[in-house]
Amino acid sequence: MKTIKLAIALSALLLSPLAVAGDTAQQQAEALQLAVDHQSRSPANVARDKYRNPVATLQFFDVTPASTVVEISPGGGWYSEILAPLLAAHGTYYAAHFPADSTSDYYKRNRAAFVEKLAANPVYNRVQLTEFAPGNSAAIAPAGSADVVLTFRNLHNWYSNGGDDGMVTIFKDFYTALKPGGVLGVVEHRLPADKASGDWQKTGYFPQALAVRLAEQAGFVLEAQSEINANPKDSADHPGGVWTLPPVLRLKEQNKDKYLAIGESDRMTLKFRKPLTQ
Structure with a gap:
């Protein structure tokens, strides 16, 4: 009964002119919460809401039920x-996953699992699957079409493959997809400034100042930053890098209680804007 009520409530809210127009922050927060509470979500993913704070994060990035949103590398x-039911009625959701013609077994395996997930539930019927990988020339969405481009915990992977130049090229691809005035939302494992030396690239953490500098080189303006996804318990100096912490728990049973008590990583949450005038 609860799931039926949630589905009905979400549908009603999405059809509401107020929810679509975004007249108040409260109405947008209600729409986001209903999407987070959607019956299609897996219990394992719901359990991580306390670390990933999806309502506050998406609201910070100006995501509404009427937005055109591109998520980069949606993984599993x-x-x-959350985004598929939120955007189903009035928005558009582009999931820019690994390229279909990739020769990487990891890419192929993860894309296949995502495609299977989309096919398994009608809530994903309107998801538009596009492609993204560093160095791939495919468009993540039509140029100038997106209100919001989102990336969650990907910068460290891209930087390890392409350095400064590769990252700026990636940010420029996001810039191209966005409308003037559109938002680039970045969430990433945060490397403390005093640890930005040595082998930090192997840790999975990323310097916030570097993220800002590279995005600005691509033309973005940093509009705001938030501590929504901060975790002061995370010292960012774990023996197995960020993967020492949940949900990965790379060290398995070794000091498991310690790392569970810390929780998931400390994360920067950055909101960039594509200028209205070029």
Whole structure:
């Protein structure tokens, strides 16, 4: 009965002119919460809400039920489970996953699992699957079409493959997809400034100042930053890098209680804007 009520409530809210127009922050927060509470979400993903704070995060990035949103590298679909129902009635959701013609077994395996996920539930019927990988020339969405481009915990992977130049090229691709005035939302494991030396690239953490500098080189303006996804318990100096912490728990049973008590990583949450005038 609860799931039926949630589905009905979400549908009603999405059809409401107030929810679509975004007249108040409260109405937008209600729409986001209903999407987070959607019956299609897996219990394992729901359990991580306390670390990923999806309502506050998406609201900070100006995501509404009428937005055109591109999610970069959606992985297993943690945010897809929220964005697909949220945007189903009045918005558009582009999931820019690994390229279909990739020769990487990892890419192929993860894309296949995501495609299977989309096919398994009608809530994903309107998801538009596009492609993204560093160095791939495919468009993540039509140029100038997106209100919001989102990336969650990906910068460290891209930087390890392409350095400064590769990252700026990636940010420029996001810039191209966005409308003038559109938002680039970045969430990433945060490397403390005093640790930005040595082998930090192997840790999975990323310097916030570097993220800002590279995005600005691509033309973005940093509009705001938030501590929504901060975790002061995370010292960012774990023996197995960020993967020492949940949900990965790379060290398995070794000091498991210690790392569970810390929780998931400390994360920067950055909101960039594409200028209205070029």
